[in-house]
Amino acid sequence: SNDDLSSPKEIKKKTNNLQTEEGTKMKPAHLCRERERERKRERERERKRMREKERKRENERERERERERERERERKKENERKRERERERKRMREKERKR
Secondary structure, three states, rough: OOHHHHOHHHHHHHHHHEEEEOOOOOHHHHHHHHHHHHHHHHHHHHHHHHHHHHHHHHHHHHHHHHHHHHHHHHHHHHHHHHHHHHHHHHHHHHHHHHE
16 A cells, blocks of 8 residues: 555665665665764864853953953052152142242
């Protein structure tokens, strides 16, 4: 009957034994599935590597921003010290002038 030939099991059997144009047997379906799983695992590993790289780059950028903020704080402190010294000099000059 036609139903037997179109059942999934029969189709699988037929496709497992198909011949290619060169006359060599095609890979059995389970090997195809295994290769497909392997490719999937490889793609997953690749995505994982890319995520890891991106994470490292992001961390590096964050550290760079932190260093920049630190340098900015240092500049502000230094400027404040300069202003303070300048005020001190002015006071000294005022004292001298008053004498």
